[in-house]
Amino acid sequence: MSSSSSVLSRRSMLQLAGLAAAAPLGSLAVSVPAAAQSTAPKPLPLKIGVASYSLRKFPRDKAIAALKQLNVKYVTIKDVHLARTDSPEQIRAARKEFEDAGITIMGGGTLTWKTADEAAMRKDFEYAKAAGMPLVVCSPAPDTLDLLEKMVKEFDIKAAIHNHGTEDPWWPAPSDVLKKIDKRDPRMGVCMDIGHATRAGADVVKTVALAGPRLLDLHIKDLTDGTNKDSQVEVGRGILPVVGVFKELVRTKFAGHVSLEYEIKADDPVPGMLESLSYMRGIAAALA
Numbered sequence: 710m711s712s713s714s715s716v717l718s719r720r721s722m723l724q725l726a727g728l729a730a731a732a733p734l735g736s737l738a739v740s741v742p743a744a745a746q747s748t749a750p751k752p753l754p755l756k757i758g759v760a761s762y763s764l765r766k767f768p769r770d771k772a773i774a775a776l777k778q779l780n781v782k783y784v785t786i787k788d789v790h791l792a793r794t795d796s797p798e799q800i801r802a803a804r805k806e807f808e809d810a811g812i813t814i815m816g817g818g819t820l821t822w823k824t825a826d827e828a829a830m831r832k833d834f835e836y837a838k839a840a841g842m843p844l845v846v847c848s849p850a851p852d853t854l855d856l857l858e859k860m861v862k863e864f865d866i867k868a869a870i871h872n873h874g875t876e877d878p879w880w881p882a883p884s885d886v887l888k889k890i891d892k893r894d895p896r897m898g899v900c901m902d903i904g905h906a907t908r909a910g911a912d913v914v915k916t917v918a919l920a921g922p923r924l925l926d927l928h929i930k931d932l933t934d935g936t937n938k939d940s941q942v943e944v945g946r947g948i949l950p951v952v953g954v955f956k957e958l959v960r961t962k963f964a965g966h967v968s969l970e971y972e973i974k975a976d977d978p979v980p981g982m983l984e985s986l987s988y989m990r991g992i993a994a995a996l997a
Contacts, residue, residue: 758783
């Protein structure tokens with residue numbers, strides 16, 4: 710595709726997303742064609758939201774305000790915004806803050822378990838239950854999988870194992886997860902981070918179909934260099950096949966969370982998150 714075609718495609722995606730509705734956020738807004746304004750938009754076929762790690766420098770109240778400003782309806786919560794050390798009462802109160810803002814909690818994490826410590830893992834699952842998390846994004850050591858499966862069955866909370874790229878000794882790519890959980894409870898699956906998966910050599914479009922119902926959650930980002938985790942840019946400005954991933958998610962009727970994980974510009978992430986979310990929503994709108 711030529712660079713001019715790429716720009717036009719990107720512009721179309723942003724217009725479909727209705728950036729004009731977000732004008733108070735600044736100069737990223739663009740006008741939507743009159744024809745588009747006259748037609749009620751179809752519901753998006755994917756649950757597009759945010760991993761709250763994107764707002765890690767913000768306290769919970771300001772993170773929630775930012776999510777509302779970005780018109781985000783779905784979130785996976787990092788414990789910086791809902792502490793695992795809080796009491797059950799405090800956790801339930803924090804959960805209510807998200808729910809009162811009209812935000813659905815899709816999960817939490819990433820939670821890491823290096824040893825098969827049942828008391829520690831049970832405490833984390835109790836935290837997830839109190840927080841209303843139907844899913845935990847996690848990074849368990851391979852020898853903790855028996856215990857993890859036990860917790861999944863007991864609490865009826867899904868476990869989505871997160872791949873972290875070439876530097877991850879346990880789960881570099883989604884395929885490494887799939888090999889280990891093939892015969893386990895169906896509530897155990899993958900949280901595919903498309904950036905880390907690409908760096909580990911995975912074809913992220915094919916992985917959507919390969920994982921099938923084991924694909925429980927996604928982290929969406931973009932890179933300008935498929936081997937360099939520090940090359941992250943706003944979604945749509947890099948080389949990752951985000952459009953192809955979304956097409957495959959819609960084809961397979963993926964019902965989980967498609968979450969933006971925006972790891973750059975931590976002190977001022979909202980403009981970049983707006984641009985990324987608008988591009989993601991634009992793709993989804995085009996596929997509706």
